[in-house]
Amino acid sequence: EVQLVESGGGLVQPGRSLRLSCAASGFPFEDYYMSWFRQAPGKGLEWVGFIRSNAYGETTEFAASVKGRFIISRDDSKSILYLQMNSLKTEDTAIYYCVRDSKDTSIIPRPFDYWGQGTLVSVSS
Amino acid sequence: DIQMTQFPSSLSASVGDRVTMTCRASQDIRDELGWFQQIPGKAPKRLVYSASTLQSGVPSRFSGSGSGTEFTLTISSLQPEDFATYYCLQHNSVPYTVGQGTKLEMK
Numbered sequence: 273e274v275q276l277v278e279s280g281g282g283l284v285q286p287g288r289s290l291r292l293s294c295a296a297s298g299f300p301f302e303d304y305y306m307s308w309f310r311q312a313p314g315k316g317l318e319w320v321g322f323i324r325s326n327a328y329g330e331t332t333e334f335a336a337s338v339k340g341r342f343i344i345s346r347d348d349s350k351s352i353l354y355l356q357m358n359s360l361k362t363e364d365t366a367i368y369y370c371v372r373d374s375k376d377t378s379i380i381p382r383p384f385d386y387w388g389q390g391t392l393v394s395v396s397s
Numbered sequence: 398d399i400q401m402t403q404f405p406s407s408l409s410a411s412v413g414d415r416v417t418m419t420c421r422a423s424q425d426i427r428d429e430l431g432w433f434q435q436i437p438g439k440a441p442k443r444l445v446y447s448a449s450t451l452q453s454g455v456p457s458r459f460s461g462s463g464s465g466t467e468f469t470l471t472i473s474s475l476q477p478e479d480f481a482t483y484y485c486l487q488h489n490s491v492p493y494t495v496g497q498g499t500k501l502e503m504k
Contacts, residue, residue, distance in 0.1 A: 307493075309441075317433075317441065317484055319493040333491045336398075369440055374488075382447060383488050384431055387440040 274298040274386045276370045281391030284360055294353040294370030294388055301351040302326060305373035307383070308344065308355050310366035311390075320355070320368070325376040338364075360395045367392050399423050403485055403496025409504045414475045418499040420485035422466045429489035432461050432470045436481045444483075445470065475501075 280292040294306070307322040321334035323344040332344045343356040353370055367390040374381035400423040410416050420430065428448035433441040443452050445461035448468055458473045472479055480503050485496040 316498045317435075317486070317495045319486075319495065322493075335492045380447065381429065381488060384433070384486065385443050385446070385452070387442070389440055 274372065276372065276386055276388035278368065278370050278388045278391035281368065281393045283394045283396065285397050286360060286362055286395055288360055289356070289358045290360060290393060291357070292355040292368055292370075292391055292393070294355075296351045296353065296370075296372075299372070301346075302348040303375055303377070305376060305383070306344075306346065306353045307371045307373045308353075309369045309371055309387075310364075310393075311369070312363070312366045315366075318366075322373050323353070327376050357393070360393075362395050365393060365395045398492055399426060399487055399490060399494050401485055401487055401494050401496040403499055405499060406497060407500045407502060409502050410475055411504045412475050412477060415471065415473050416475060416501065417469050417471045418483055420463075420468045420470075420496045422468070422487055422489075425465050426487045426489035428464045430463075430468050430485055430487050432459075432468075433484045433486060434479075434481050435484065441484065477503075 275297045277295045284290045305324050308320040310318050310320050321344050323332045341359045345354045369390045370388040371384050372386040373383040402421045430448045432445040435441045444455050444459050449461045460471050462469050482498045482500045484498050
């Protein structure tokens, strides 16, 4: 059974940093791209960024709203995905979801089939 | 960036009704679109991928169609558990973008 379990959320002051983790199980984590999404209170979904698999250099892509402030990394030996959030702003307040993206060798991508339960990040002074 | 325009933003309907919601992409995204259902307090759940392929385990009353720039999600006969918010999401190009959502409410 595929499981994605986020942790690390909490209350943080503007300008500070926070690191989220996502523990994955039930599938070959190292073979998949992984994404982060977020949802501000009462708002819609927003894609934050993704990381490619090791076979594709673990390169990353980000939404403009977080580019240069957020970093995504992965530890395939532990099947853990990370989101390092720096220079946090009040508008980063949201539930953050870890999401399985596409298998790296997929000719036809079929991403976002599994989502974690989310972890709440509140940025406030 | 590809803009996803989803409408209507809200929809009032009754059990047994047939409902349709639409997403329009600002440029051709082929069939690289999914539909997601979100119940308050829960994570989104994928219903449809590749624009028209039903996720395993999703009831057949749900169907997706379209390609290019126009996509629809149809629920053929609403059930009580279908009252939720629905989102379309394109993954044709980065940044991935999401429609504004359609909130399906009970009439």
